[in-house]
Amino acid sequence: MTEKRYWDEEMETKSRDEMRSIQESKILKTLSYVYENSAFHKKLWNEKGIQPRDIKTLEDFQSNVPCFNKEMLRAYRDENGDAFCGMLCVPTEQCIYSSMSSGTTGEATYPIFTKRDMDIAAENGARNLWTQGLRPRKRLLYDLPHHPIICSMVGGAIKLGALALNKAVPITSEFELERHVATFKYFKPDVWFLLSPPAVSIMGDYFKKKSIDPKNIFPKGMVAVYGGEPVTEGMRKSIFNEWGIEILSQGGTGDFCWINTECHEHDGLHCPDDLTFVEVVDPKTNVPVPAGEKGELAITTLEMQAAPVIRFKMDDIVTMTDKSCTCGRTTSRLYYYDRKVNETIIAGKSIFPIEIRQLLEEFPETKDGIGQIVRYADKMETLKVRVGYDPVITKDIKKLEAKVQTTLYNALGVRSIIEFVSMEQIKSLSHKFPRILKEY
Numbered sequence: 001m002t003e004k005r006y007w008d009e010e011m012e013t014k015s016r017d018e019m020r021s022i023q024e025s026k027i028l029k030t031l032s033y034v035y036e037n038s039a040f041h042k043k044l045w046n047e048k049g050i051q052p053r054d055i056k057t058l059e060d061f062q063s064n065v066p067c068f069n070k071e072m073l074r075a076y077r078d079e080n081g082d083a084f085c086g087m088l089c090v091p092t093e094q095c096i097y098s099s100m101s102s103g104t105t106g107e108a109t110y111p112i113f114t115k116r117d118m119d120i121a122a123e124n125g126a127r128n129l130w131t132q133g134l135r136p137r138k139r140l141l142y143d144l145p146h147h148p149i150i151c152s153m154v155g156g157a158i159k160l161g162a163l164a165l166n167k168a169v170p171i172t173s174e175f176e177l178e179r180h181v182a183t184f185k186y187f188k189p190d191v192w193f194l195l196s197p198p199a200v201s202i203m204g205d206y207f208k209k210k211s212i213d214p215k216n217i218f219p220k221g222m223v224a225v226y227g228g229e230p231v232t233e234g235m236r237k238s239i240f241n242e243w244g245i246e247i248l249s250q251g252g253t254g255d256f257c258w259i260n261t262e263c264h265e266h267d268g269l270h271c272p273d274d275l276t277f278v279e280v281v282d283p284k285t286n287v288p289v290p291a292g293e294k295g296e297l298a299i300t301t302l303e304m305q306a307a308p309v310i311r312f313k314m315d316d317i318v319t320m321t322d323k324s325c326t327c328g329r330t331t332s333r334l335y336y337y338d339r340k341v342n343e344t345i346i347a348g349k350s351i352f353p354i355e356i357r358q359l360l361e362e363f364p365e366t367k368d369g370i371g372q373i374v375r376y377a378d379k380m381e382t383l384k385v386r387v388g389y390d391p392v393i394t395k396d397i398k399k400l401e402a403k404v405q406t407t408l409y410n411a412l413g414v415r416s417i418i419e420f421v422s423m424e425q426i427k428s429l430s431h432k433f434p435r436i437l438k439e440y
């Protein structure tokens with residue numbers, strides 16, 4: 001029997017028109033359910049004078065239903081003392097799992113799920129893992145502690161008949177790296193989640209220090225799933241050439257347990273369109289932007305029971321396409337750019353850390369692309385960047401400084417102050433690398 005190409009061929013290859021009509025009917029059903037049961041949504045819609053009966057089409061939905069963000073949820077929690085921010089639509093006794101969000105943009109919140117929600121999360125996970133190359137009887141190594149997407153990753157692996165090993169502690173130090181190396185050697189995962197920016201840097205240093213050829217460390221054909229921030233092409237190529245492993249980028253959120261992933265074509269992250277409705281909106285007006293234009297990601301869940309979300313703005317700046325991928329899937333695909341919260345205005349220009357990273361990758365001395373934007377005042381005319389560099393191969397730091405300044409000026413149109421620091425100093429112990437430092 002030939003192996004199936006897609007985990008759920010019907011949903012992953014449906015025509016856009018058919019998928020849109022599925023989404024429309026699911027949204028119309030969800031709106032009444034959420035209005036009746038979620039105190040947060042009811043309050044928000046009442047304030048805007050919106051009732052579910054006013055919404056009859058997807059167009060009505062996109063032009064009338066308000067978006068919200070995490071700040072609004074936290075404000076609701078502070079006001080009402082409700083741990084679940086007014087989102088819970090079922091009695092807690094019907095829920096079987098709750099967790100903490102990673103809290104990268106503020107105080108953590110508590111996602112909560114029914115058994116059915118966890119099944120949906122596992123279906124989402126199985127599709128993702130299949131796209132990444134996991135198959136029955138193959139192995140997943142998953143290391144991220146106490147995070148709700150464990151429902152998707154482990155549940156997904158079980159659903160498709162693979163073996164999942166949850167190592168729980170990601171690579172944050174040489175000690176953890178050595179434990180991973182042993183796991184690569186003995187457990188031999190086919191898919192490994194999570195390769196993160198600090199892990200790349202710790203591993204690179206370790207291989208150099210011990211004169212190890214990384215190609216001898218990783219199991220043959222292993223896919224490394226990269227998360228925490230978008231992959232740059234420079235990083236993807238250098239890891240493939242030097243370490244011999246393919247990187248696939250994965251995005252998502254633990255807030256309602258949703259993930260998406262690149263396929264082997266590396267052309268945007270496939271979204272599960274029958275489980276969520278994904279929009280790209282203007283961050284200020286909440287109006288959807290034209291296809292291909294940058295905006296903020298907003299998500300509506302179509303199947304969640306305990307705490308569904310309607311037009312939840314995720315703080316991610318993305319672009320989206322709904323053209324078919326060369327892998328044959330017809331789902332919408334997202335290209336992640338950066339976090340909205342990372343946007344820094346210098347001399348009236350909008351600058352994101354990912355732009356700095358791509359530029360730093362051009363130089364051998366700073367090829368890891370590790371840079372942090374230093375916010376030193378409310379209003380800034382000059383860009384200040386802390387840059388991680390390799391002192392061993394840097395012959396003349398003044399010359400390097402001038403080269404980096406010219407490159408930044410030509411690409412971004414702003415003058416810069418560069419502060420070079422060794423990689424040791426700049427490394428973070430978190431799986432998410434702080435790209436912005438506030439110094440005032």
Ligand SMILES: [Zn+2]
Binds near residue numbers: 265
């Ligand atoms: Zn694809």
